[in-house]
Amino acid sequence: MVFKEILRDVVESVDGGIGAVIMGYDGIPIDEYVKDVAPFDIQLLAVEYTSVLKEVRRTIELLNTGEMEEISIITGLSRVIARAINSEFFVVLVLDSDGNYGKGRYLLKRDVVKLRDELR
């Protein structure tokens, strides 16, 4: 299964899904699936969140609290869930503010295994 199909399956299976991107920690996207009606610039969001994830990873290493698994950022207009794929890549799922956060987290956790296999 190619990356875009996995991403589309996640985005289309969750209420409020807007888009999903596979990103490198170097800020370069690998692949993405974004709905036509996306109210944000999902690409820009993914690039900007790379800085956040790098800061989080640095903090977690400093604190010795284990490997980074998932980061969620909830704002007035969006619910963003990022999940580590491996040491080089992560996947970001963007939902609108009414999106099904629990299902989004579940689908991302389930499918990150497929992404890890594809990126091997």
Next chain:
Amino acid sequence: MVFKEILRDVVESVDGGIGAVIMGYDGIPIDEYVKDVAPFDIQLLAVEYTSVLKEVRRTIELLNTGEMEEISIITGLSRVIARAINSEFFVVLVLDSDGNYGKGRYLLKRDVVKLRDELR
């Protein structure tokens, strides 16, 4: 109700609760409640997460996705939920890796209103 009582109520009401801290974005803690058995340095964690939250707030402002509400960071050994109180302060709840994340989120969202009133 004083800060520490609100924090204790949250920490003791959620399975896997370790501690909670009210922090300023300037990195100075207001009050905290930490269990005796805490496996991490909760104070250090809260200070380090301040940098993360400032980076997240900067990113959110840039992306125009509304006010920051909640950030969750899940690692191999911990589940940390941070919630904005107002423009100056936030509260951090730390759970162990088996902690009840859903209940922790719920309690923090519920009690942040009390904290906001106390900090007025």
